[in-house]
Structures are given as structure tokens and as C-alpha cells.
Amino acid sequence: MILTGIVMALLWGCIIAYAVLGGADFGGGVWSLLASGPTAARQQRLIEHAIGPVWEANSVWLIYLVVGLLTAFPLVAYTLAVALFVPFTLALLGIVLRGAAFAFETHITGSVNLRQAWGHTFSTASTITPFLLGAGAAAVASGQIHYRNGAVQADRFTPWLMPFALVMGAVALSLCATLAAVYLTVEASHQKDHEMAEVFRLRALIAGAVTAGFGLLGLLLAPGEAPIIWHGLGHQALPVVIITMLLGLGTAFALYLRRYLLARGLVIAMTAGLLSAWGLAQMPYIVPPDLTLSNSASSPAMLGAFLGSAIVGMAFLLPSLWFLFRVFKGNQPTPAVRGRDLEES
Amino acid sequence: MSHLFSARAQMGTSLAFHIIFSVLGVGLPVLLCVAEGLALRYKDPHWMRLARQWSKAFAIVFAIGAVSGVIVEFEIALLWPSFARFIGGVAGLPFAMEGFAFFLEGIFLGLYLYGWNRLSPRAHWLCSFPLWISGGASAWFIMTANSWMNSPAGFTLKNGVITNVRPFAAIANPATPYETTHMILGCYVAVGFAVAAVYAFAWLRGQRTAYNRKGLLLGLAMASIAIPLQVVSGDPNARFLETSQPAKYAAMEGLLHSGRGQPLYILGIPDQKTGQVYLAIQIPHGESLLAHFNLNSYSKGLDQIPKADQPNAIVVHLTFDLMVFCGFFLLLAALLFWWFFLRGNRTLPDKRWLLWGLVACGPLGFLAIESGWMVTEEGRQPWVIYGIMRVSDAATPSPWVNVSFAIFSLVYVVLGATLVLLLLRLARNPLPERTWEEYFVTTPAPQAAISPDKMQEATE
Numbered sequence: 001m002i003l004t005g006i007v008m009a010l011l012w013g014c015i016i017a018y019a020v021l022g023g024a025d026f027g028g029g030v031w032s033l034l035a036s037g038p039t040a041a042r043q044q045r046l047i048e049h050a051i052g053p054v055w056e057a058n059s060v061w062l063i064y065l066v067v068g069l070l071t072a073f074p075l076v077a078y079t080l081a082v083a084l085f086v087p088f089t090l091a092l093l094g095i096v097l098r099g100a101a102f103a104f105e106t107h108i109t110g111s112v113n114l115r116q117a118w119g120h121t122f123s124t125a126s127t128i129t130p131f132l133l134g135a136g137a138a139a140v141a142s143g144q145i146h147y148r149n150g151a152v153q154a155d156r157f158t159p160w161l162m163p164f165a166l167v168m169g170a171v172a173l174s175l176c177a178t179l180a181a182v183y184l185t186v187e188a189s190h191q192k193d194h195e196m197a198e199v200f201r202l203r204a205l206i207a208g209a210v211t212a213g214f215g216l217l218g219l220l221l222a223p224g225e226a227p228i229i230w231h232g233l234g235h236q237a238l239p240v241v242i243i244t245m246l247l248g249l250g251t252a253f254a255l256y257l258r259r260y261l262l263a264r265g266l267v268i269a270m271t272a273g274l275l276s277a278w279g280l281a282q283m284p285y286i287v288p289p290d291l292t293l294s295n296s297a298s299s300p301a302m303l304g305a306f307l308g309s310a311i312v313g314m315a316f317l318l319p320s321l322w323f324l325f326r327v328f329k330g331n332q333p334t335p336a337v338r339g340r341d342l343e344e345s
Numbered sequence: 346m347s348h349l350f351s352a353r354a355q356m357g358t359s360l361a362f363h364i365i366f367s368v369l370g371v372g373l374p375v376l377l378c379v380a381e382g383l384a385l386r387y388k389d390p391h392w393m394r395l396a397r398q399w400s401k402a403f404a405i406v407f408a409i410g411a412v413s414g415v416i417v418e419f420e421i422a423l424l425w426p427s428f429a430r431f432i433g434g435v436a437g438l439p440f441a442m443e444g445f446a447f448f449l450e451g452i453f454l455g456l457y458l459y460g461w462n463r464l465s466p467r468a469h470w471l472c473s474f475p476l477w478i479s480g481g482a483s484a485w486f487i488m489t490a491n492s493w494m495n496s497p498a499g500f501t502l503k504n505g506v507i508t509n510v511r512p513f514a515a516i517a518n519p520a521t522p523y524e525t526t527h528m529i530l531g532c533y534v535a536v537g538f539a540v541a542a543v544y545a546f547a548w549l550r551g552q553r554t555a556y557n558r559k560g561l562l563l564g565l566a567m568a569s570i571a572i573p574l575q576v577v578s579g580d581p582n583a584r585f586l587e588t589s590q591p592a593k594y595a596a597m598e599g600l601l602h603s604g605r606g607q608p609l610y611i612l613g614i615p616d617q618k619t620g621q622v623y624l625a626i627q628i629p630h631g632e633s634l635l636a637h638f639n640l641n642s643y644s645k646g647l648d649q650i651p652k653a654d655q656p657n658a659i660v661v662h663l664t665f666d667l668m669v670f671c672g673f674f675l676l677l678a679a680l681l682f683w684w685f686f687l688r689g690n691r692t693l694p695d696k697r698w699l700l701w702g703l704v705a706c707g708p709l710g711f712l713a714i715e716s717g718w719m720v721t722e723e724g725r726q727p728w729v730i731y732g733i734m735r736v737s738d739a740a741t742p743s744p745w746v747n748v749s750f751a752i753f754s755l756v757y758v759v760l761g762a763t764l765v766l767l768l769l770r771l772a773r774n775p776l777p778e779r780t781w782e783e784y785f786v787t788t789p790a791p792q793a794a795i796s797p798d799k800m801q802e803a804t805e
């Protein structure tokens with residue numbers, strides 16, 4: 001049971017990492033779509049520059065979440081694949097199109113039309129996908145996906161299209177936009193571009209307020225449409241809920257003071273808090289009301305092997321990530337011994 | 346279109362698309378590593394230019410590989426939920442391990458692509474090692490999962506309940522050594538010939554530069570080391586299949602009837618309805634000789650397999666022959682090239698037919714991969730987990746699979762077309778030629794603080 005809990009915590013960590021890293025990439029696409037005013041082109045350039053070529057690395061968290069679920073909780077993967085076939089297929093389409101579109105947009109030289117077409121694809125797909133993922137998560141939380149007598153029983157549309165799910169889709173979307181806008185204030189101020197920093201400060205504040213608004217609306221709908229979650233939020237998850245709300249207010253305050261680095265730390269903590277509150281609130285269920293940690297987990301042998309492989313994998317991954325950050329983020333970067341190459345990149 | 350057919354068609358299209366990029370992701374880093382190593386060793390600007398040109402192509406290819414890999418992974422669960430549930434609980438581990446290998450490849454690709462001016466030359470070169478190691482490891486993990494589908498191991502099935510799961514025994518299933526070797530070698534063969542084909546084509550168009558010569562030679566060198574090993578590794582593969590998966594083996598060889606002294610059928614149409622093999626070139630006693638070194642040895646045919654458990658022999662036999670043909674064509678092309686090359690004092694042979702042959706090897710290497718993969722997948726039919734779960738029992742109950750098949754097919758067409766366009770543009774506008782010194786001149790560059798930073802910001 002302890003082993004199951006640890007593995008679940010690991011996978012929940014992947015959800016948080018994907019929200020914090022991949023979510024901001026989606027948010028970048030949203031702001032690219034909403035870029036307006038005389039500085040629209042500059043905004044898009046900053047976004048493109050910030051998303052950079054590592055969306056692949058950011059999307060690994062999602063990949064790992066899927067394989068982890070398959071390996072450690074195969075029954076959950078089965079149930080969700082059957083019950084949420086439509087929204088997940090659509091979200092997959094979005095993930096694929098935005099990833100490919102971003103790669104193409106970055107590498108296309110010459111044809112302006114082609115570049116623009118892929119640019120639009122990128123920003124549209126970035127907007128639709130987090131909405132669908134949020135609605136899917138709400139469908140899981142709603143308790144309307146049943147697994148009984150060896151079969152999945154769920155309506156094909158209601159769980160992810162009812163008001164609660166739509167509101168949570170909006171929360172996911174606006175949260176992604178908030179994350180991206182906060183990160184972009186840091187990027188802009190790093191580049192000493194104070195005008196851009198102001199642009200995204202305002203956007204971060206607005207998006208944050210929208211997120212909070214939808215979040216409260218979700219809480220109002222929860223007692224009727226997601227009773228299990230609602231009960232959990234008021235009990236075992238209550239401290240985390242309160243902390244999350246305080247972190248949200250703190251983020252807004254830090255933005256107001258133009259303390260961008262602090263705001264970035266707070267918004268990441270808030271996102272982690274939000275997702276942790278959800279997880280805690282539906283403990284011990286993974287897919288309420290039928291699938292729990294204990295009745296859907298793989299054999300202990302598989303869980304142990306999975307955890308072991310994760311530890312070995314981390315032993316390779318963490319030093320590599322550290323090296324990546326040191327090279328590109330270190331305070332004293334290695335001097336450009338190959339200055340000429342800059343013309344190429 | 347039937348429900349099952351749509352699901353199979355969508356999965357098949359996705360894999361056929363993804364496999365091209367996975368293969369490139371395994372093979373190209375080896376070439377990058379060798380080219381950059383040679384560049385540093387001999388202070389040779391041509392090798393350096395090749396490494397940089399290839400890294401640009403690799404950036405695009407890797408991105409599409411990552412995207413198409415996400416599709417495949419989701420589709421395993423979305424299209425085949427029952428299968429996903431079964432394999433996840435028994436043989437899910439290699440998928441999880443592959444996640445890490447892929448992550449590492451992504452990280453070091455970032456370092457490699459954006460680190461030219463941030464890392465010392467030697468450190469930059471060293472970054473190419475984790476690239477090809479994790480590329481190979483990814484292929485190995487995924488192939489163990491595929492091997493498990495062919496020879497499931499590491500669990501006990503009692504009254505439909507899985508017990509006694511042994512994750513590492515599942516990875517080390519009987520087919521693993523055969524499939525992993527054959528696939529990874531196949532990656533090096535296909536990528537080596539594909540790269541050589543590009544420069545052979547340039548050579549044919551009169552661009553007889555040292556740069557094109559080196560590109561051709563390096564690609565062909567990797568392919569030429571791998572292709573004889575690959576042809577040889579095919580033999581134990583087939584022998585293993587004869588006992589491990591007799592239905593697949595019989596279908597590959599077009600053997601409809603069991604018996605002694607079986608002929609070797611080359612091409613032809615093995616018709617399971619009439620029990621006849623039409624239009625084949627027959628080598629009497631050939632199969633018996635090849636399989637058991639005995640002209641009159643006994644081989645099992647498809648007639649020993651219940652009708653409901655037989656794969657489509659026509660598809661399996663013809664794709665098998667296609668793979669074998671491609672393999673031998675590549676082997677012959679490599680042999681002829683090196684023969685003329687060494688006889689001609691290490692100058693590229695000035696024979697148009699030979700160079701055109703090398704150009705043909707580019708697509709043929711990938712055709713061999715695709716057809717070999719068809720053999721193993723079609724040959725396992727009607728099973729998704731051999732002897733345990735049928736494909737028809739694994740498919741999703743959701744309707745609209747034909748709609749998603751249509752949409753994803755369209756996506757592949759658009760992605761493929763754009764990618765080809767981009768790669769062609771890249772090939773037509775290669776990086777400018779430079780001297781060795783020019784690659785390493787230290788110039789105060791104003792953007793230095795900004796442009797390589799692209800990496801970090803999105804990772805935050």
C-alpha cells in the first residue's frame with residue numbers, strides 16, 4: 001500500500017510538472033493567438049523565443065504519465081481510454097498539431113504564408129488542448145465514470161461536457177495563460193525589455209483573475225456535479241486549498257509590485273497546490289467512485305520494478321538536466337569560443 | 346469500413362509513419378558523433394560542415410519523431426484499451442524506461458543543437474555520445490515490448506487472471522535478443538544508405554566536392570558495417586520463428602502444407618483457400634535445406650494451424666520477400682561500391698549505374714524496415730499477444746474510430762508533406778563553406794547573451 005502510494009505520488013508529480021512546464025507552453029500559444037496592439041509582433045517573438053526548442057522535453061512529462069499509468073495502474077488507463085476516448089483523441093490531435101506546428105514554424109524560412117499558416121495552427125491548437133485536458137480531468141473527478149462488473153460504464157459526453165467540466169476546462173486554459181504570462185514577464189525583464197514586461201504583467205493579472213473567477217465558479221458547481229471532490233476539498237484537502245488560494249493572492253501581489261521572479265515562484269507553487277488539492281480531495285480514489293489506489297494497481301512486483309526504474313532513470317536524468325541548465329542558464333556562461341556560429345542559429 | 350479495420354489501419358499508419366523517424370533518431374546521432382569526431386581529430390572543415398548540416402536536419406526530424414511517438418503511445422491505450430491494460434501490467438516497464446531514454450536524448454539534443462558556442466569543442470562532441478546511446482536504448486526498450494507481444498513471458502495466466510508477474514522476465518522474453526538486434530542493425534543500415542544516397546545524388550549532378558565525397562563515404566561506411574551483420578542476423582531470426590511462431594514462419598515461406606523436402610518459394614501468391622502457391626519461382630527442397638541443412642527435412646505448413654489462427658499468407662510472404670530482396674540489394678550495392686572504390690585508389694567510382702544504384706538504396710533501406718515490420722506484425726495475426734489475446738478482442742468499443750482514422754491520416758499527409766518540403770529546402774541551401782579557423786574564431790557577438798538562451802526559458 002505504501003509502495004502504491006509512492007508510485008501514485010510520483011505520477012501526480014508528473015501531472016504537476018507537465019502543468020507547470022508544458023502548461024506554460026500552451027499558454028504561450030494562447031498569448032500568441034491574442035497578441036494585439038502595436039507591439040503584437042514583438043509579443044509573438046518573445047513567446048517564440050521563450051518556448052524555444054524544448055517543448056519536446058516538456059512534453060516528456062505527459063508521455064511518462066501515460067506509460068506510468070499503463071504500467072502501474074493499467075485498469076485506470078483502460079477505464080480512461082474507454083470512457084474519455086473522444087476528448088482524449090481530440091486533445092491528442094491538439095498536442096500533435098501544436099508540437100509539429102511549432103517545429104515547422106521555427107524552421108520554415110522563405111515562405112511567409114506557410115509560416116503563418118503553421119503559426120495559426122500552433123496558437124489555435126494551444127488554446128483548445130488545455131481546455132480539453134481540463135475538462136477530461138474534471139470528468140475523472142466528477143465520479144461519473146464507473147467501472148463495474150468488469151466493464152466501463154460512462155456516458156460518452158456528459159462527464160466532460162457538463163457545466164462543471166466546462167468550467168474546469170476554462171480554469172485549465174486560463175491557468176496555462178497565467179503561467180505563460182508570468183514567465184514572460186521574467187523573460188522580458190531579463191532582456192531589459194520593460195515595455196514587454198509591462199504588457200505581460202497586465203496580462204498575467206487579468207488571466208490570474210479569470211482563473212480565480214472560474215475556479216470559484218467550479219467550487220460552486222462541485223457540490224452538485226462532483227460531490228466526492230467537494231467533500232474532500234472541505235476535509236482532508238482543506239489546508240492545501242487555503243494555501244493555494246493564498247499563493248494565488250501572493251502571485252497577484254508580487255506582480256503588482258513587479259517582483260517577477262517571486263511571482264514566478266509563487267505561481268508555480270500555486271499550480272502545484274491546486275493539483276495537489278485535487279489529488280488529496282479524491283483520495284483514495286483515482287477514478288471515483290469505483291477505482292481506488294488499491295483495487296487498480298499493478299502487482300507489487302511491477303510497482304517495485306517501476307519505482308526502481310524511475311530511480312535509476314532519475315540518476316541519469318537529473319545530472320543531465322543540471323548540466324543543461326548550467327550550460328544555458330549559469331551565471332557565468334562559458335565564453336562564446338565559437339562566436340561565428342551565432343550567425344547560424 | 347469495419348470498426349476493427351479502422352482501428353488497425355489507424356495504428357498501422359501511425360506506426361509506419363513513426364518508425365521512419367525513430368530509425369533516423371537511432372542512426373543519425375552515430376553519424377553526427379563520427380563526423381564531429383573526425384572533424385576535431387583532423388581539423389577538417391568538411392567534416393564539421395557535415396556534422397552541422399546533419400544536426401539541422403536532425404532537429405526537424407526529431408521534433409516530428411517526438412510528436413508521432415506521442416500519437417503512437419496514446420493510440421495504444423485509446424484504440425486497444427484491453428491490450429494496453431494487459432501489456433501495461435506485465436510488460437509496461439520497457440515503455441517507462443524508454444521514457445527516460447527519450448528524455449535524455451531530448452536534453453542532449455538541446456545541448457548539441459544550441460551548444461555549439463557554449464561548450465568547448467570537445468565537450469560538444471561528447472554530447473553526441475548520450476545522443477546515440479539513448480537512441481539505441483530507446484529502440485531496444487521498445488523492441489523488447491514488441492518481442493513480448495510475439496513471445497509473451499513473465500506472468501502466469503489462471504482463469505483469465507494474471508498472477509506471478511515478473512517484469513524483468515517479460516523484458517527478457519525469448520524473442521528479445523532476435524528482434525532487438527535485427528531492428529537496431531536495421532536502423533544503422535537504413536540511415537547509412539539514406540545519407541549516402543543524398544550525396545551520391547549530388548555527385549551524379551556534378552557536385553564533385555570533397556564535402557559530398559565525405560558525406561557519401563561516411564554514410565556508406567556505417568551502412569556497410571551493418572548490412573552484412575543484418576543479413577546474417579536474419580538467419581537465426583527465421584530459425585527462431587520456426588519453433589516459436591510456426592504460423593508466422595509458414596506464412597513467411599509461403600508453406601501451406603506440411604511435409605518433407607519443402608521448396609523455397611520466391612514471390613508468388615500462397616492462396617490459403619485453394620491450398621496452392623501461384624506464380625512462384627520454386628527452388629526444390631530449398632526451404633528444407635535452408636532451414637535444417639537437410640534436403641528432405643520436415644517443415645510445418647499452415648495446414649497445421651487452425652483456420653481461425655492463420656495470418657494472411659499472401660501479405661506476410663510478399664512483404665518477407667520484399668524485405669529479403671531489399672537486404673540483398675543493399676549488400677550487393679555496398680560490396681560493388683567498395684570493390685570499385687578500393688581498386689580505383691580510393692576515388693569515388695565514376696560509374697553512373699553504380700551511383701544510381703546507391704541513390705536507390707536510400708528508399709530501399711527504409712522499405713526493408715517497413716516490410717520487415719509488416720512481416721512481424723501481419724505474421725502475428727490474428728493475435729495481438731501471441732496465443733493469448735486476439736486483435737479483435739483488444740479494440741476499443743468506442744464508435745467513430747473511422748472518423749479518427751480519417752483525421753489522423755490527413756494529419757500525417759500534411760506533416761509528411763511539410764517535412765519533406767523543409768528537408769528539401771535545407772538540402773538546397775546548405776550551410777556556407779568555411780575554413781577550419783573560421784569555425785573557431787572568437788568574435789564578440791552582441792546576441793551571444795540572448796540567442797543560445799532559448800533553451801532555458803521554456804524549461805522553467
